[in-house]
Amino acid sequence: MSKLSDATRNKLKSVSTATVATALYKRGLRIQCIQDVHPLSPDQPVLVGEAFTLRYMPAREDLNRLEVFRDRSHPQRKAIEDCPPGAVLVVDSRKDARAASAGAILVTRLMQRGVAGVVTDGGFRDSAEIAKLGFPAYHQRPSAPTNLTLHQAIEINGPIGCGDAPVFPGDVILGDADGVIVIPAHLADDIADETLEMTAFEDFVASEVRNGRGIFGLYPATDEQTLKDFAVWRQKMGR
Structure with a gap:
């Protein structure tokens, strides 16, 4: 169950990432901004939700063939179905825009399940389609369509680094037109x-x-x- 109250969620939707960065800086937290990620659409809603994480690593080709996606326990597929409604799927793609973190079908599934949004420091396939969904999505830049298996998903809902920012499961993610910032869970209300x-x-x-x-x-x-x-x-x- 989400620990983020509706009151806190609504307050954060009315403030900017820049203002939050200042408040975090006062507390000595200087690297909470996810670097070099951008909204797919300038009109997408403000993103607020608790982090549910997915971590990628460089693919070892013999372990990351196309048939692995048939496995229901595959971390990428499982993350899409397990990410809770109201949460934000945050993906550590090692800041590699060649890494296709997801495509339009998987992002549409997140949207239909009530997930708040998705952030990756890699890229998305089908980025033009995702931009039309009206769903908060941030990436570095589009992935080449052939790079589906360049990286392999390895872990769900553990601590990650995304765009040089530390992200722990349950941290609160705020994304606006300027970018994305990570608020440690215990500080969210304050x-x-x-x-x-x-x-x-x-x-x-x-x-x-x-x-x-x-x-x-x-x-x-x-x-x-x-x-x-x-x-x-x-x-x-x-x-």
């Missing part, structure tokens, strides 16, 4: 609360800057008047 407050303040600051106000004393809020003005703005905006 980060959601803090970043919701940070977002309100940043929206206030952006409004003030658009109206011609300078940043000294405003951002960061080192002038007492800034906090007074922010309180008035929050009341006016219902934030």
Whole structure:
């Protein structure tokens, strides 16, 4: 059963990966952003969910022939059917875009099962088809169609590295137009609360800057008047 509450999930859907990165940095966590992954579609929804992981390794050809995919215990196939609804399938493909982590059929199956989204630091086959699904999906870049067996799936739901970020099963994944960040599970509620407050303040600051106000004393809020003005703005905006 998911440990991520609906309240925390909804809060995280309203904040940005950049704001979360700042909140994590305050806690000494500097490498939580998954590097060099991109949304397949600019219109896909914000991604929030707990990590369910899949790890690949370089294929040994005699152990990774096409017939292995007939095995129901094959880690890739099993991960597609076992990833819980509301979770995010996070794939360690060793930052190799040649590695086809999945294709449109498997990603469609994830979507139909209620999975929140999928992230790989490798590539997807059928990336144009996946982009049309309206399903949150992130990859490095498309895989060549012939590279289905370049890597082999080896482990489900263990700790992985994805795009240089550590990902443990149950960590909370947030993906937006800028990229994907990993929130350690035990920090998710606190980060959601803090970043919701940070977002309100940043929206206030952006409004003030658009109206011609300078940043000294405003951002960061080192002038007492800034906090007074922010309180008035929050009341006016219902934030």
